[in-house]
Amino acid sequence: MTPDGSLLVAQDLHKTYGSTPALDGASFSVHPGEVVAVMGPSGSGKSTLLHCLAGIVTPDAGTITYAGREISSMSDAQRSALRRSDFGFVFQFGQLVPELTCLENTALPLRLNGVRRKAAERTAREWLERLEVDDIAAQRPGEVSGGQGQRVAVARALVASPKVVFADEPTGALDSLNGERVMELLTESARSANTAVVLVTHEARVAAYSDRDIVVRDGRARDLEYVV
């Protein structure tokens, strides 16, 4: 943790793809248990920022510190281990493994962390109940609705008690009613577990579930109150 109590801090990130600048001096921080929405126009660098924060993409310059450890100086193996132990992920589409049942999908992060099948599936079932989709536990992702699939994805993101959940347009493929319920369940569950959420969205309706909004423009991130 940093002196101001932040869990995850990025400073002055730069990232260029070929000649396209994606991040151009972006800074960001999130406290334990805080829900931060990252907003901004298409192509402004939101997903790149999220992927850098999660240790999926390495920035060209800048520093990212998680719980006092510098992510960019870790080895790939250390970063993968950190993602498995401390981070959860929810994306817009296609994140569930099609061959596994919804219960097995939800239990997967625990299984990857070495938890035995029975115990992992017991915890996974509790999360499916919490997300109101325990009735589809035995079905495969191809057999459930988009809204049900996203609830399973949220259950899976939270099942291993992560410190941070990264969510990139988690309700982008849902109608507004389903989207709002998924956001309610995600933020309620995260708050009760003191899990921070970094939420990329272009919808103000979704960002309304956050404690704080930041805006990314031209690869630079700012707190909303400094922008408007």
Ligand SMILES: Nc1ncnc2c1ncn2[C@@H]1O[C@H](COP(=O)(O)OP(=O)(O)OP(=O)(O)O)[C@@H](O)[C@H]1O
């Ligand atoms: N893997 C990549 N290869 C090449 N260019 C990329 C890659 N990822 C992102 N970019 C470019 O970097 C810039 C920022 O992209 P990014 O996806 O971070 O923006 P975004 O704000 O998340 O956009 P959207 O809201 O449309 O998802 C864009 O110009 C994009 O085309």
